[in-house]
Amino acid sequence: MSFATNLRCRECHREYPLEARHVCDFCFGPVEVTYDYDGIRKNVSRETIRNGPASLWRYKDFLPCDAENAIDIGAGFTPLVRAKNLGKALGLNNLYIKNDTVNPTWSFKDRVVAVAASRARELGYDKLACASTGNLANSVSAHAAAAGMEAVVFIPHDLEAGKVLGSSIYNPTLVKVRGNYDAVNRLCAELAGSYNWGFVNVNVRSYYAEGSKTLGFEVAEQLGWRAPDHCVVPIASGSLFVKIRKGFEELYKAGLIDKPSPRMSGAQATGCSPVAVAWQEGTTNFRPQRPNTIAKSLAIGNPADGYYSLVQLAETDGACGMVDDPEIIDGMKLLAETEGIFGETAGGVTVASLKQLAAQGRIHPDELTVAFITGAGFKTAEAVAGHLETPLEIDATMESFEAAYRAPVAQGVA
Numbered sequence: 001m002s003f004a005t006n007l008r009c010r011e012c013h014r015e016y017p018l019e020a021r022h023v024c025d026f027c028f029g030p031v032e033v034t035y036d037y038d039g040i041r042k043n044v045s046r047e048t049i050r051n052g053p054a055s056l057w058r059y060k061d062f063l064p065c066d067a068e069n070a071i072d073i074g075a076g077f078t079p080l081v082r083a084k085n086l087g088k089a090l091g092l093n094n095l096y097i098k099n100d101t102v103n104p105t106w107s108f109k110d111r112v113v114a115v116a117a118s119r120a121r122e123l124g125y126d127k128l129a130c131a132s133t134g135n136l137a138n139s140v141s142a143h144a145a146a147a148g149m150e151a152v153v154f155i156p157h158d159l160e161a162g163k164v165l166g167s168s169i170y171n172p173t174l175v176k177v178r179g180n181y182d183a184v185n186r187l188c189a190e191l192a193g194s195y196n197w198g199f200v201n202v203n204v205r206s207y208y209a210e211g212s213k214t215l216g217f218e219v220a221e222q223l224g225w226r227a228p229d230h231c232v233v234p235i236a237s238g239s240l241f242v243k244i245r246k247g248f249e250e251l252y253k254a255g256l257i258d259k260p261s262p263r264m265s266g267a268q269a270t271g272c273s274p275v276a277v278a279w280q281e282g283t284t285n286f287r288p289q290r291p292n293t294i295a296k297s298l299a300i301g302n303p304a305d306g307y308y309s310l311v312q313l314a315e316t317d318g319a320c321g322m323v324d325d326p327e328i329i330d331g332m333k334l335l336a337e338t339e340g341i342f343g344e345t346a347g348g349v350t351v352a353s354l355k356q357l358a359a360q361g362r363i364h365p366d367e368l369t370v371a372f373i374t375g376a377g378f379k380t381a382e383a384v385a386g387h388l389e390t391p392l393e394i395d396a397t398m399e400s401f402e403a404a405y406r407a408p409v410a411q412g413v414a
């Protein structure tokens with residue numbers, strides 16, 4: 001059983017039952033799941049969580065579906081790594097990486113889909129669908145496969161090979177749309193009106209969004225039940241960015257951590273930077289963009305939670321990094337070379353933004369800072385392929401090895 005009570009409009013606070021609804025009938029504001037926090041406080045302790053499974057279902061009491069019947073392929077409870085080497089390179093003394101590359105389909109989207117797919121099935125849907133920038137399609141396809149549900153996933157036509165294959169392997173109906181993500185999303189909003197399917201980020205988006213909170217829960221638990229001082233989070237629609245903070249706030253409401261006040265900073269690619277640009281201009285009214293960046297998983301030009309992201313940046317004294325494609329590639333390489341973590345282009349955006357914000361003095365050297373690496377690098381191999389050293393190639397002899405090893409310059413390994 002779940003402690004979820006209602007859906008509530010973020011704008012006018014009207015309440016609705018826990019149905020498949022993502023906007024308010026009266027003001028078209030987004031609706032959000034509310035919980036019985038007194039009930040949670042009475043039933044949940046650090047101990048009950050510690051004794052739970054090593055997955056996001058250890059936080060089941062904060063989630064809007066029945067964990068007993070959830071679709072569970074092992075999402076969540078990923079490592080929080082003390083990043084001494086990267087910290088040293090950036091002048092940050094207290095830096096951690098939340099490594100969400102190691103989820104079942106290698107991105108944080110397994111968190112949102114675990115919750116959305118479980119809730120969609122509870123609501124009676126037998127088909128799962130989504131509009132995706134790539135990672136979501138992978139995760140919906142995998143969860144549907146495990147649940148024995150049909151999947152119909154929509155992606156922009158020009159995604160990386162790894163993102164396409166990473167869906168196809170689970171054998172969904174995969175639909176490449178000739179258009180960018182914003183066009184895919186518009187199409188899915190229209191389809192959701194005619195097809196009685198669980199579109200995880202359209203008609204069941206309010207449940208989907210709850211999955212992202214578990215990143216906040218885990219970080220707090222892994223830090224010994226405290227919120228960090230500063231989080232750096234990549235922004236696409238802005239949902240992840242907003243929900244990580246909700247995670248800390250809910251732990252506080254449940255009496256599990258002291259009052260959290262993390263500064264929340266964002267990370268965007270220059271080629272798709274509606275939030276970063278609006279933040280620089282000091283406004284909460286962003287202008288939609290037509291994306292053009294190698295960070296395809298973040299390429300949402302008209303972000304659904306862009307406004308709330310900008311409000312949160314202002315409320316928490318956060319900043320928003322903005323980095324171009326060469327900086328993204330350098331960020332991917334820097335993370336790999338310092339911490340042994342191969343993040344995708346979105347990870348490059350996060351690390352490059354971390355570097356930028358640290359250099360600008362917006363992250364203080366001693367703040368306990370957590371950077372969220374949300375997807376794995378093998379899915380976006382194209383981005384770095386031409387930017388890495390080539391291997392030494394030798395005959396299977398000692399002489400050949402030694403000649404090659406001693407003369408790296410001659411091998412083009414300057």
Ligand SMILES: *Cc1c(COP(=O)(O)O)cnc(C)c1O
Nearest residue numbers: 135236237238239240346374375
């Ligand atoms: C989807 C995604 C994000 C951000 O998602 P939001 O839409 O802002 O919630 C970040 N990183 C990766 C790798 C993603 O796939």
Ligand SMILES: [Zn+2]
Nearest residue numbers: 009012024027
């Ligand atoms: Zn409303």
